Structure formats: structure tokens, C-alpha cells
Amino acid sequence: MARRGSRVHDEPAFVVHQHDWSESSLILDVFTRHHGRVVLVAKGAKRPTSQFRAVLLALQPLRLDWGGAPQQEVRTLKAARWAGGHVLPAGEALLAGFHLNELLLRLLPRDDPQPALFDAYAEAVRALAQGLPPAPRLRAFELLLLRAQGWLPDLGREAGTLRPLTPARRYRLVAEHGLLAHEGAGLSGAQWGALAQALAAADPWAALLTEAAEVLASAALRAELLPLLHYHSGVRRLYARELLREARRLLPASAPPLDASP
Template structure:
């Protein structure tokens, strides 16, 4: 069967590893084709035009051939789209964490254009916030949006087991294997029902990432352990490598 060609496809590189002395295998998140694996021939050579372009967390336009019989397709062209600089410092590690989440949770060849746009927006936020108050809410916002996009997050305005709407002032927690339930006395991370309701409402906003960012800002610390436990539950073993790296750095 003849090979067709994908051109001018918005994409980000999630991960790359050596295929030979001169080539790379790229795990790519593309807007219209989802997660795909691409062979970048000669990309490690000093003279390769791919070498300065194939960077994680940078918006790219890619072209590749599609052979139905091949699991890994061949990259034909790549160019930087511009728009923001490479995240640095804590923002860089945060971006790599988002990449690992996508690698662990996204199936191959499953288009997710809305999730792609949310990811692009999150990377732009990280690039503009090398450190500071925006990083944690941005991560929590993307985690929530990712989980909902993949059907892994229950509604946040009702108790999961009963479907009973949350009372505004009743504290609840999000549990990996049980969803949203009333909190026990003194339970860590408990939020009042009205906070969970605000988070749920943010999913339906036209600018969902910014709306979720605002909703997460005052409760990011409480959400962090609950969302990390839920994400690890769905990612399975081993522990997310970027999370382990951050824990190791914090222990130095």
C-alpha cells in the first residue's frame, strides 16, 4: 500500500531516544493525529537540520510519511512555530512532568485536538513562569483537564457513589479508587463542596484552562496529593520518573 504524507501538523515532542548512532525515535503529540512515534533519520548528526529544532516543550510543525504497516513512521520535515521560549528551572521540570503524564496515559493514534490545545496553553504558561505562584495552579489545572478529557475523573459537584449533589459547606475528598466522597474528621486535602463545584464549573468555560487555573489557585496545595494519587493510580507502576526526580531534589 502506498505511503501517504502528513504535512504542516502542529505537534510537540514528548520524549526522544537514540535509535542508532545518528538517528532518534521521537514520541510526538500531534493535534490531529494524537500520539505518534516518528523516526528522525540522521537527527544526531552535527550537520542535521533536525538537530536544533527537535526540542521538547517547543511548538513545532512536522511532516511525516504514513505507512499502515509500520508502527514507527518516518519524519520528513520539522520547523519551529515560534510563540514562546523554552521553559527553564522549575517550569522545565514541570513541563517534562506533563510530557510524562501524556506518555503514560495517551494511547497511540488517538486524536485529542482539544487536549492538544490545553497542553499548548499549559506549556505557554510554564514558559512565562519559570518560578512563582503560577506553576502549581497551572499543573493542577492541567491534571484536572487531562483526567476529564480521558474519562478518568468523576463529576466534582456530586458524591461519586450516590450521585447526591454536594452541599456547599460539606467537606469532601477525591480518592483514587472511590471518587469524590465526604471527608473524615481531619482528613488531609478536604475541600468544601463549593470549591469542588467551582472546579466542575470551570470545565464548561470557553477558556477552560484559564478558568481552571483561577479555580485551582486558592486550593492548589490541597489538590496536589489527591490528584497525584489519582494520576499514579491510572498510570500504574513504576512511580512517575519526573515526580521521583523532584522528590530527590527536594531531599538534597
Template sequence: MAVKRVNEEPAYILHRYDWSESSLVLECFTRHRGRVALVAKGVKKPTSSFRPVLLALQPLRLSWGIAGEAASDIHTLKSAEWVGGHTMPVGGGLLSGLYLNELLMRLLAREDPFANLFDIYAGVVRVLATDHGDVLEPVLRAFELLLLRELGLLPSLAEQTLSLQPLKAQGRYVLVPDAGLREAHGQDRAGLSGAQWEALEEALLAANPYPAVLRACVMCAGELKVQLRTLLQHHCGQPVLRTRQLMMDIQSL
């Protein structure tokens, strides 16, 4: 049977689970092929050269084989190389990175490439590995917005979704599942002004959207957090995101 091979594909590991006593299945986010599942045979053995390389939140280059015309959903890992460039995120950066990985696992279909989103994710992971300080919240909100827009799950932020009415610069609006962007009511916990939503939409349409969206999120990251998390959970379905629940549990200690 002919075996095709994908060579030195830029990738990150999103998740891993047992395949056999000595092997693992790796769910990977790759630049040109999207989310792929690879079986790493013998990786649990102490002598495996894969063991110190196959880590989450680390830039890798992976090669794998694809057997036959009607290829399986799970391919066989042939080689893995650590690209380097930054250390493993720790503390809040590690939890945030695992949260992003869970979002990608829940929302990305296999073999559906998103090269621009991959590059943005790689940039975010580099930030998480640094002493990121106050930039963490805007970085996460920017990634959430760009992820939703790339997947076609974010409506236009320059008008009210159901009525198509223009936004008033000083009005207050909220982003909610199924209804999109609408006027804020008294019971709504958070909202942004029409001017802020329009600034976010303009940034999303920029030629290089990540830095533009990041700048637009700096002044409204807190207000965006509840709305985007609710929208993302709606599209992820049940159960509640495990990393989000973990973050809430830690904050309540």
C-alpha cells in the first residue's frame, strides 16, 4: 500500500490520550493541514526519542505518514523536532494556554486548515511564555475574537444583528448567543459602547488584524470577557470547558 508523507509541518500539540500500553494519540494544530490526529508509537517507553519533545505549547515540526487513498482519521507520526524560541509557559500563562488548546479542540474540525489562525496562536503562545503582566487579558480577548471570526461565528460588530440598525456611538450594546449584537438592557452584566464595537470591527478587518484587535481590546478587555466566554461556551456545547472551570475554582480558593 502506498504511503504518502507530510514532512516538517509546523505544529503544536493540543491534547494527548492513550492509544495502547506504549503509544499515544496526539491531537495537533498544524499550519497547513489544520487539526490532525497522530499516533506516536512507543512514545511511553523510556528509550523513546519522542518523550522530551512532544509537549503542549511548544513549537514543533512534525512528519507523518498517510496510508492509502481513503486515509484513516489517525495518521502515524514519523518524526518530531522541537523548533525552540521560548520556554514553557507557567502559572497563569500555562492555564491560559491550556484554555486556548481546549477551545481549538472543541471548535476546529479535523483537516480544515487555518494558516492565519495558526500564526496568531503561535504569537499568543510566545506572549504566554513571557512575563506578560497586564497584557494577558487583551491577548486572550483578541484571540477569542479572531477565532470566532475565522470560524464564521462572530457577526458584524458595526450594526445590530437582528435589526441591522446602525450603532449609536454612545449607546451600550451586548453580544449574546443566537441574537448577536443588541442593545443592552438593565439586567445585562456588561456592555460596550457603539464606538468600541465599531473600533473592534474595524480592527478585525485590518490587513494584519491581530495587532490591531489587540490594541482595540486593551481598553475593553474586562467588559468583553463575560460576553465572549458565554458565546464561546454556546458554540462549544456541553460540558463546561474544563480549563475555565479550573480557573474559576482556583480564583475561589
């Protein structure tokens, strides 16, 4: 990425959301490596002859050029190129990708650079396109996003007392407090400790998917993180989850189960 005056050149990015701006143009919400979430106008993007039409797709790695002062709320897209690397995720993996995008829209403020989080997002999308199990990647990204925003409590200590967790005891993650001891629900102290240790690694994304992979794949962790995501996003439901739930309802009884819920 290089900056030329008020123009940004060759910035790694993904389209997170888009909507119509006029009969021929689009407003894009993009997640970029060095500038965070940025809003761009793609003038003429809906015209049949526009070079943008085949490029501005969600969950595809892009390189973008845009112009406009940093303090402008909406800047102007100048060029967009597909960076290559993988095809568009399909089926359940596509819904999982939409879940990632919804998290970014609801939880990540604009113009807040998060290079490490961008790299984790890119790894998650690549894994979805390769057909790898979505659930561990979604949970890992949720943990990293919550931590990046300062909303993830210390996963190695009990809230209030600040005592180290007892490995065999179970704890619930409470949004306004942190980890609280609970009988029969939540995760064990050992499981929370594995997550805390992985998050403290030099490469937390890789550490989570190797050292804490079993915890990430558990439905129990999903149940612990979902209320925290709802609490900080200000919504009671995430729509990508609703789409997957509806897809499950419409499947015939003989169809294979959809196990990797967002």
C-alpha cells in the first residue's frame, strides 16, 4: 500500500457491504488492512461497461485505489483489482462469511486500522473457500474481534476475585462482569485457560486453531460468546445466524445436517 497525496493506492481490502447510491453507482463499506473500515462511492459501478461489476464482490481479496481526504466520511473509489488466491465460498461457508461481515459492520468502528484483525479475517475467508470447518474459524475471529475492541475479559481469572481459574471448575462468561463460577454450564477453567494462552501467543490466530481447536469447535463456546456479541452490538440477533437456521428448517429430513453454525 502506498499513499500519493490524498490518494491511497493498492490497499488490501474486502467488500463487507454495498448498497445503491444512484441508478449507476454504489456505496461500499470495505475492510482494509491499513485504514480499517472505510466507506467508498463506486461511481458508475452498475453500468454494463464498468470494470467494477465483476470485481466488487464480498469475501474476495481485492486491491483498491481511492481518493479523498481522510476526514471525509465517503471517499471515491478509483480502481479495484481482484487479488486472487481463492474462489467465493459456497453454501454454508458463504453464510459463515456473511456472519463475519455482519460482525465487522456491527462491532468495528470506521477508520480504525486493525492490521492483525484484517489478517485473521483474510485467513478465515480463505479457509471457508477451501471448505475447512467454519465453526473454529468463526469462534477464533469472534475472540480476536472482541479483544481488539477491549471487550474480552481476562480468560485466565475469575471476575471479582481475580483469582486464577480452577481447571476442573466451570465458568460462565457474563458480559458486564467476566468469568463467573457456575455449576454445570459454561466451560471448564482448563478450557478457558487454553483460550487465554493461545490469545497471548505471538500469532494468536494460529495458536487458537492449533492449541485450542477442540474448544473452538464446541457448541458451549458458541453459547458463551453469542450473548457477549449481542451485548456489544446492541442487537438481539445476528441475521446470518437466522439465515442458517432458516436453511436448516427448509432442508428435507434426509439431507445431511448443517453442523457448522455461525
